[in-house]
Amino acid sequence: MSAGTGESGEGGTSTAVRNTIAAGTGCGCLLSPLALLGTLVVIIIIGGFGVLLAPLIALILLFSGGGGDGSAGADDADEVIAVFNGDGGGELDTSTVPEDLVDPIEEAGDLCGTIGPVVIASQIERESGFNRDLVGENGEEGISQLPPAVFEKYGEDDDGNDETSAFDAEDSIMAQGRHLCDLAGQAQRMIDANEATGSVLDLALAGYHVGMNAVRAAKGVPQTNEAQGYVLAVRAQFAKYAGVAAPPPGATPGVTPGVTPGVTPGVTPGVSPGVTRATDPDPTSSPSASAASGTEHQEDSQP
Numbered sequence: 001m002s003a004g005t006g007e008s009g010e011g012g013t014s015t016a017v018r019n020t021i022a023a024g025t026g027c028g029c030l031l032s033p034l035a036l037l038g039t040l041v042v043i044i045i046i047g048g049f050g051v052l053l054a055p056l057i058a059l060i061l062l063f064s065g066g067g068g069d070g071s072a073g074a075d076d077a078d079e080v081i082a083v084f085n086g087d088g089g090g091e092l093d094t095s096t097v098p099e100d101l102v103d104p105i106e107e108a109g110d111l112c113g114t115i116g117p118v119v120i121a122s123q124i125e126r127e128s129g130f131n132r133d134l135v136g137e138n139g140e141e142g143i144s145q146l147p148p149a150v151f152e153k154y155g156e157d158d159d160g161n162d163e164t165s166a167f168d169a170e171d172s173i174m175a176q177g178r179h180l181c182d183l184a185g186q187a188q189r190m191i192d193a194n195e196a197t198g199s200v201l202d203l204a205l206a207g208y209h210v211g212m213n214a215v216r217a218a219k220g221v222p223q224t225n226e227a228q229g230y231v232l233a234v235r236a237q238f239a240k241y242a243g244v245a246a247p248p249p250g251a252t253p254g255v256t257p258g259v260t261p262g263v264t265p266g267v268t269p270g271v272s273p274g275v276t277r278a279t280d281p282d283p284t285s286s287p288s289a290s291a292a293s294g295t296e297h298q299e300d301s302q303p
Contacts, residue, residue, distance in 0.1 A: 088119035093243030108177025114184040122237035142166035144176035
């Protein structure tokens with residue numbers, strides 16, 4: 001995906017992924033996980049830690065135990081790629097997330113039309129691996145890994161325990177949904193004003209990770225591994241949470257084996273090549289901007 005090229009960048013990514021699969025496919029059978037890993041190594045060597053890393057990892061994981069009967073064909077790959085390139089809409093496969101989080105994930109995914117429960121669940125896995133007590137290296141807190149200032153703006157006592165806390169999973173997930181809907185509203189206005197290109201969802205996801213100031217400056221998803229790798233890492237989980245491909249037998253709901261939460265493929269942990277959420281002066285990440293944008297946020301968050 002390339003900022004400044006709109007949907008064409010995303011299409012180029014999906015085409016490359018599809019061609020990678022097709023190159024090793026014969027008699028209607030999908031590449032073996034070993035073959036995919038070999039292809040992945042080639043891509044890393046030739047193109048550096050490029051943005052194809054996340055979807056390829058997802059395909060390896062999904063088809064190395066996720067087919068139920070151990071088999072997966074070209075049609076399955078096509079469906080996974082279609083979901084990967086989609087809008088993250090549709091119903092959540094409730095068996096893929098912890099049972100007590102089904103309701104808040106579905107509620108957060110019903111706050112606005114752009115952000116569905118599949119997106120919420122996929123992003124939670126990328127952020128924390130469903131670890132409710134996680135504290136990030138830049139101070140992000142809870143299952144949705146929001147910086148304290150952002151949680152202060154969007155957090156409410158959604159679980160009704162008379163306490164608003166980023167470490168209450170329901171409070172955190174609902175704050176995540178409100179924040180994403182607000183970002184989606186900003187992204188839509190930027191696109192309408194010809195200030196950015198790309199999909200509303202991709203811009204919102206990038207804004208969540210690197211800040212909308214960075215998205216605005218790049219006029220789309222910034223062309224960095226930090227930003228583009230994040231968007232693709234979230235998209236790479238869409239198929240699982242949409243129920244298109246079953247997780248490997250015995251997998252813990254909400255966790256993909258071999259994927260480290262909070263780590264963007266191609267980016268060394270602790271080294272941020274782009275703007276991080278903790279340092280982004282984006283007005284949407286500051287409690288002081290809450291009053292100024294309160295009406296705007298309410299408007300964005302309506303279905």
